[in-house]
Amino acid sequence: MTTIRGRPPSEATAGAGQSAMPVRLDAVTFMTTYLVILLAVPADRRVEVLGGAGAPAALFATLGLLWWGWQRVQSRRGLAFQPVKAALAFLTASILASYVVSASMALPATERSVADMGVLRLAAIAGILLVAHDGVSSPRRFLVLMRRISVFGGLYATLGLLQFFTGQTFVNTWSIPGLGDGGWISVGERAGFIRAVSTAMHSLEAAVVLVMVLPIALTVAIYDRQRSGLTRWYPVAAILFLSVLSVTRSALLGTVVVIAVLFWTWPRAVRLWMAAAIGFGLIAVYAGIPGMAGTIIGMFTATDPSLVSRTDSYDTVAAFIDVSPLFGRGLGTFLPSYWILDNQYLLTVVETGIVGLVALLLLIAVACWAAVSMRRVWEPRDELMGAFGYALLASVLAGSLILAFFDAFSFPQACGMFFLTIGLCGAYLNLCRAEATPWPDAADVEQPRAGRQRWIAGVAALAVMAGLSTNVLATPPVYYAQVDVLFILPEAPDDSNSLLGDPGLTLYLAGVVEKQLNAESADSEALTTFAPLYGTGIRNGHWIHIPDVGGQWETSHDRPLIMIEVVGDSPAQVGEDLRRHAERTADLARSSQELMEIPASLHIRTSASPSVPTASMIGMKKDRAAAGLALLTIIVVAAATRGGDRLLAGRSRRRTDDGPDGRTADAADPRVDRTEL
Structure with missing residues (x-):
């Protein structure tokens, strides 16, 4: 910025390039x-x-x-x-x-x-x-x-x-x-x-x-x-x-x-x-x-x-x-x-x-x-x-x-x-x-005249933000559903099924099935400890896991069940994915026990809850998004206009400093002391 040297700064002057608070x-x-x-x-x-x-x-x-x-x-x-x-x-x-x-x-x-x-x-x-x-x-x-x-x-x-x-x-x-x-x-x-x-x-x-x-x-x-x-x-x-x-x-x-x-x-x-x-x-x-x-x-x-x-x-x-x-x-x-x-x-x-x-x-x-x-x-x-x-x-x-x-x-x-x-x-x-x-009197500072050049950047920024806002406000909703697959003991257990001797082994079977399911699904996401899958921002995917009551610091599982969470673009897609994963969970639980040569009548059974899950629509909050976009637009347009001001001031300074014979204006008037901040 080019300024003219004036009186020393007063107590009410904050510093170069700005007016202080009174x-x-x-x-x-x-x-x-x-x-x-x-x-x-x-x-x-x-x-x-x-x-x-x-x-x-x-x-x-x-x-x-x-x-x-x-x-x-x-x-x-x-x-x-x-x-x-x-x-x-x-x-x-x-x-x-x-x-x-x-x-x-x-x-x-x-x-x-x-x-x-x-x-x-x-x-x-x-x-x-x-x-x-x-x-x-x-x-x-x-x-x-x-x-x-x-x-x-x-x-x-x-x-x-x-x-x-x-x-x-x-x-x-x-x-x-x-x-x-x-x-x-x-x-x-x-x-x-x-x-x-x-x-x-x-x-x-x-x-x-x-x-x-x-x-x-x-x-x-x-x-x-x-x-x-x-x-x-x-x-x-x-x-x-x-x-x-x-x-x-x-x-x-x-x-x-x-x-x-x-x-x-x-x-x-x-x-x-x-x-x-x-x-x-x-x-x-x-x-x-x-x-x-x-x-x-x-x-x-x-x-x-x-x-x-x-x-x-x-x-x-x-x-x-x-x-x-x-x-x-x-x-x-x-x-x-x-x-x-x-x-x-x-x-x-x-x-x-x-x-x-x-x-x-x-x-x-x-x-x-x-x-x-x-x-x-x-x-x-x-x-x-x-x-x-x-x-x-x-x-x-x-x-x-x-x-x-x-x-x-x-x-x-x-x-x-x-x-x-x-x-x-x-x-x-x-x-x-x-x-x-020293900061001069406000009247001694030459301000650039407003012109259309300074608004070009601001108008361009406004157009960009308008297009971006339209695109953001058109974001489609997400559909989410969850089902719990419980592992249930048979009605007439005996010693023929070794998994029934210790309740912890029932949980172990659930862990074996969960591991197999996730090995088959490369896109199964594990991004949370307790929060629902849709909160991660994933719009298409699933998460298969045994609930961890211990959380981040210590793993602890106390219930033999597998939770299946699915997010997708439509209720039909979510429902189909849930049904497929629940059926696959039951198949793996059965086949794992068959490999142990356990009679079918003694198998640990699985039960989905709810049996018919309903996908919930979770849409964007347009009022919040619109408010945020409005504030963001003000900042972006103001910054662009400010940049236009500085560009115009720089061009004005160069025209002022460069005389027709190549000398600066300061050389023509030695009384003016210009300083670049």
């Missing part, structure tokens, strides 16, 4: 309030009348989105490219596309409701990111927010340390008017040690908060010399000790990432001092808490069922990606009844597809770039502001690492802290731009 309501105050709600209110509290949509922090962040939108409507839009907001728009579009897919799939009613919740979650994370991105008015206010984050992190860790040493949660006794208690917060245990959670629902969620606050607290402690040493260093000490004592691999790995990123950016004296302090702290933990060192080493060397479960998830993820590779099945719809992935990246690719995963990775990469790309503008006169670039980089990298160890976006504190930090990366870039090139 100071009538300071965004730093808003984010401070958000952090108090996010970290001080136990994560399992909800506004009861709103159910799952009643998380206080998410509601407050959604209000932030409305506030941000209102301010943007009133302000003049700058032309400078905002990479973090562009990446957020891409992520938003991918999530809305996945919502449209979920509305067109044959999902159970509970999952449709969760998909609606996913859109509300999107509004919350977008709200807090955008307020953080556009609302920080000056380096002074940015510093105020960083100090508050450090203090909040120290208090958060202090509660966790109290839980570790006492074994009490404390938060379960808190009563907050208007909020219901979910009863989900409890301190866990590993190798005899308490796994503190502070106000989070899980120790892994607490780990995300700790490692994302740690680099900010370290930077404030080292460089912010205007405050007392205790105020600066206590949060660092509390966070580091709780990270080590948390008996959580993720917290330890995240702490290592933070130290690895920041260590080489510190002055030499600070590096020596910090190395000595960390070494002393580790010795103190080893000597003061017997067994902790061995437990920590064992977490990284011994076989852990949670690690095995994570690696076993890859085949399941690949199968779901094959069903809907580009846009997934809808944010939040991959419930534990299908599989527990414990990996946010895998969960993202299942729920929002390859496009959604690329959008998330792009947002992370852009945030990291924004944090360090222009940090040198503060050197050498403002060492603290320059150091915050590396702090934000370390925070995003550490948080991104932990996303690989659990489904972080399902937990309010982890999700909120992650997107708040990404928004602060964008705010930091804005402040760097303002420092490098």
